[in-house]
Amino acid sequence: MFRRTIRASAAVAVVVLLLPFAAACGSQAQAGASSDASSVTLSVGATGWKTEEAVLRFAHLDDTPYDVKWSVFQGGDQQLQAIRAGALDLASSSEIPPVFAAADGHPNFKVVAVQRGATLNQEVVAAKGSKITDIAGLRGKRVGYVQNTTAHYFLYELLKQAGLKWSDIDATPLLPGDGLAALNGGGIDAFASYGTSIITAHQQGAVTIGSGKDILSGNFLWSARDSVLGSPAQRAAAADLIARITKAYAYVNDGRRNEFAQIVAKATHQPLAQAEKDLRDAQSQRPTEARTVGDDTIASQQKVADAFAELGALKEKVDVGSFWSRKLNTELEKAL
Structure with a gap:
């Protein structure tokens, strides 16, 4: 029991x-x-x-x-x-x-x-109505991420794939709930997260600009x-x-x-x-x-x-x- x-x-x-x-x-x-x-x-x-x-x-x-x-x-x-x-x-x-x-x-x-396990719902998302459409658009932007997790890792790898360095963004470590609030409130321009926080972000109109699906091992x-x-x-x-x-x-x-x-x-x-x-x-x-x-x-x-x-x-x-x-x-x- x-x-x-x-x-x-x-x-x-x-x-x-x-x-x-x-x-x-x-x-x-x-x-x-x-x-x-x-x-x-x-x-x-x-x-x-x-x-x-x-x-x-x-x-x-x-x-x-x-x-x-x-x-x-x-x-x-x-x-x-x-x-x-x-x-x-x-x-x-x-x-x-x-x-x-x-x-x-x-x-x-x-x-x-x-x-x-699956590597879905491991994404970088931008808020509803954002003009950012891809990872390259993150240069100089405020990007939240969940530190020392898959989100941290695939964000770094996605930046490299787009020809960007970690120092090219204003990276801010946030817990999933705090990141969602910051994204919706305009405190950050994009958010790298996973699981239910990404599901919720999409329910609130967020759009995917990068995915860790093919980066993570599963x-x-x-x-x-x-x-x-x-x-x-x-x-x-x-x-x-x-x-x-x-x-x-x-x-x-x-x-x-x-x-x-x-x-x-x-x-x-x-x-x-x-x-x-x-x-x-x-x-x-x-x-x-x-x-x-x-x-x-x-x-x-x-x-x-x-x-x-x-x-x-x-x-x-x-x-x-x-x-x-x-x-x-x-x-x-x-x-x-």
Whole structure:
């Protein structure tokens, strides 16, 4: 049975709110000396809305033999901050947040699995009525972006493709909600973001001027606290949960997309027809499914980390292989 904990606020506030859970997570690590899953509670992060929890319930796969506490964040970067604070056991993110979370050389987590997913709704948008029609038109403009996320990365790559440098724009880091408000209020000329914030931006009349669809790898990472990997029971629970999400999406894709789209539409406050189209397009582009850690997945993140070093967002190059682990591979293969 799931225990549901919802938090949605700025990064620091989220971590502060969740810190009381850290002690509970630590006690679970001790209990994990037993392989009994019933002794486990996993604190798991989600971005945007309760997508993973919702799809598990829809597929009748939410009756886990362990407890799950879901916490919602505005971005994967906040989830990694919560892991660093000891407030989450599992974090889901793009390839980028773990790079910055590990940049100090003392991460308390490992990337343990990859979830393949769509790269749609990863866009640079201009406000309704804007004269900006493409990335080249951003020279000298005020551009908001969600720092240390996919939006940061694909904005940088799109600028390079258009023959522009990062210094050619007035770049402003903003959280998704703040970026939308700034775009609509005229505080910025364009906004690079993802997910529900892009869906909402389009509902408010924003137009796409650049997309990260073909820039991003489609690799979304599961990061686990080191204490999880040290506990047989927590490790087994983590593998089982990740596998269940893959099975849940397989259930959705087996002729039930329109049914699940009704849940998505209600949660994201968008028209049902749009939710159906977005879900169909996303699952057609790249069905959501987990895979184990491999050399290619590590190399993919290394490419991203090198781009941030080139951009100057990292003080020095980061060896991403130092915070990946194959310790979950065997359990995940069995669970899948």
